[in-house]
Amino acid sequence: MKIRVRRKSPQAYQHGDLREALIQAGLKLLTEGGVETLSLRAAAQLAGVSHAAPYRHFRDKNALVAAIAERGFRLLTAAMQAEAALAKPRDSRERLTALGIGYLHFATQNPGYLRVIFGGVLCGDDPPADLRAAGEAAYGTLREAIVDGIAQGELRTADPDQLALASWSMVHGLSTLLINRAFEPQVAERELATGVLHLLGDGIYAERGRP
Amino acid sequence: MKIRVRRKSPQAYQHGDLREALIQAGLKLLTEGGVETLSLRAAAQLAGVSHAAPYRHFRDKNALVAAIAERGFRLLTAAMQAEAALAKPRDSRERLTALGIGYLHFATQNPGYLRVIFGGVLCGDDPPADLRAAGEAAYGTLREAIVDGIAQGELRTADPDQLALASWSMVHGLSTLLINRAFEPQVAERELATGVLHLLGDGIYAERGRP
DNA sequence: ACCTGAACACCGTTCAAGT
DNA sequence: ACCTGAACACCGTTCAAGT
Numbered sequence: 001m002k003i004r005v006r007r008k009s010p011q012a013y014q015h016g017d018l019r020e021a022l023i024q025a026g027l028k029l030l031t032e033g034g035v036e037t038l039s040l041r042a043a044a045q046l047a048g049v050s051h052a053a054p055y056r057h058f059r060d061k062n063a064l065v066a067a068i069a070e071r072g073f074r075l076l077t078a079a080m081q082a083e084a085a086l087a088k089p090r091d092s093r094e095r096l097t098a099l100g101i102g103y104l105h106f107a108t109q110n111p112g113y114l115r116v117i118f119g120g121v122l123c124g125d126d127p128p129a130d131l132r133a134a135g136e137a138a139y140g141t142l143r144e145a146i147v148d149g150i151a152q153g154e155l156r157t158a159d160p161d162q163l164a165l166a167s168w169s170m171v172h173g174l175s176t177l178l179i180n181r182a183f184e185p186q187v188a189e190r191e192l193a194t195g196v197l198h199l200l201g202d203g204i205y206a207e208r209g210r211p
Numbered sequence: 212m213k214i215r216v217r218r219k220s221p222q223a224y225q226h227g228d229l230r231e232a233l234i235q236a237g238l239k240l241l242t243e244g245g246v247e248t249l250s251l252r253a254a255a256q257l258a259g260v261s262h263a264a265p266y267r268h269f270r271d272k273n274a275l276v277a278a279i280a281e282r283g284f285r286l287l288t289a290a291m292q293a294e295a296a297l298a299k300p301r302d303s304r305e306r307l308t309a310l311g312i313g314y315l316h317f318a319t320q321n322p323g324y325l326r327v328i329f330g331g332v333l334c335g336d337d338p339p340a341d342l343r344a345a346g347e348a349a350y351g352t353l354r355e356a357i358v359d360g361i362a363q364g365e366l367r368t369a370d371p372d373q374l375a376l377a378s379w380s381m382v383h384g385l386s387t388l389l390i391n392r393a394f395e396p397q398v399a400e401r402e403l404a405t406g407v408l409h410l411l412g413d414g415i416y417a418e419r420g421r422p
Numbered sequence: 423a424c425c426t427g428a429a430c431a432c433c434g435t436t437c438a439a440g441t
Numbered sequence: 442a443c444c445t446g447a448a449c450a451c452c453g454t455t456c457a458a459g460t
Contacts, residue, residue, distance in 0.1 A: 206364055
């Protein structure tokens with residue numbers, strides 16, 4: 001027999017899980033209505049609690065946003081890894097491209113998350129340790145693939161952090177430009193990602209015996 | 212004899228320049244207090260007018276934000292061109308690097324502008340023609356340098372828009388990551404820009420006779 | 423034509439008060 | 442310890458009314 005899970009009745013969050021309920025409510029607001037719709041009061045209402053209650057669990061709105069950004073970072077990491085697993089890359093270059101495609105795909109499917117993550121939460125004096133850790137995890141996934149590629153002789157022997165920063169900047173830039181409709185894409189998402197990443201791979205300078 | 216310019220007395224904006232006054236007020240709010248501080252009501256107050264007056268000149272808040280973003284785009288273009296002029300580049304590659312440095316420098320000095328430009332104004336159904344034109348001007352500056360580089364044989368012979376998108380993504384991504392403190396820079400701004408742009412130039416893949 | 427003042431429905435944040 | 446309700450200072454937006 002299955003145990004019946006309590007729906008969100010007024011007393012459902014008195015056991016200390018109001019914090020989690022508020023995060024879930026914020027996630028729902030963000031994904032369904034965008035970053036504008038994400039408010040502390042609306043989250044409280046969705047969790048069935050007064051508008052002042054969240055302050056028992058979050059210092060201010062930014063603290064809730066940071067918690068949501070952390071979830072977003074983890075989802076982003078998962079999206080990259082999922083794409084890399086699905087693509088069954090034969091080498092580090094293909095793996096790197098797959099990670100990039102996963103990143104871009106997550107961005108276009110979840111623009112709200114991207115806006116929350118890179119919208120200023122990291123700018124505060126003391127970004128929560130959870131959030132920083134989630135960011136490190138995302139970066140680590142990229143860095144690993146790059147270290148691997150250097151070891152395999154597939155990538156230029158250079159500072160892996162330098163290569164990671166270039167790759168991250170490229171894919172993140174493309175993602176934000178696309179999300180904000182800064183340009184009109186002429187090709188599909190995958191082609192966009194593979195296109196710029198191959199340019200990063202082979203370089204945009206001429207010379208060195210090219211057709 | 213110089214003509215005395217009227218200060219912002221209550222009657223100073225009755226001549227049809229309230230629109231401009233509101234933009235200037237918004238610019239001031241943005242640069243001095245950040246994007247959070249930029250509100251229609253505060254701009255109205257700064258212009259010495261009631262909070263409902265702006266609606267005679269802007270459809271809604273987003274319209275004012277779009278007007279401000281347009282100014283920002285033009286300043287960004289000017290910053291790129293100024294850096295390129297100052298650097299006295301000897302070839303297209305140096306010129307491209309200078310444009311990138313100008314972009315990054317403007318971004319870190321005016322994060323508010325970047326946030327306004329790439330914060331959703333372009334996402335609406337009908338972004339104002341002025342704003343789109345300002346964006347085209349910025350892109351045109353980059354594209355010109357790239358077309359030149361291809362013609363000079365300094366850049367890979369490829370679709371200039373493809374090369375421009377890759378360059379723009381790279382520099383824009385680096386800028387937003389830096390603005391949002393997504394990573395801790397180990398070197399100065401110039402080195403950061405030249406570093407990633409040289410990687411984009413020579414490519415991150417191994418092979419083809421490199422040391 | 424252009425602006426004002428009141429009004430409405432939202433915000434974030436604080437604080438005394440309740441259980 | 443945890444939550445509520447009222448309160449305050451802000452928002453964006455609308456609308457009748459003034460000149």
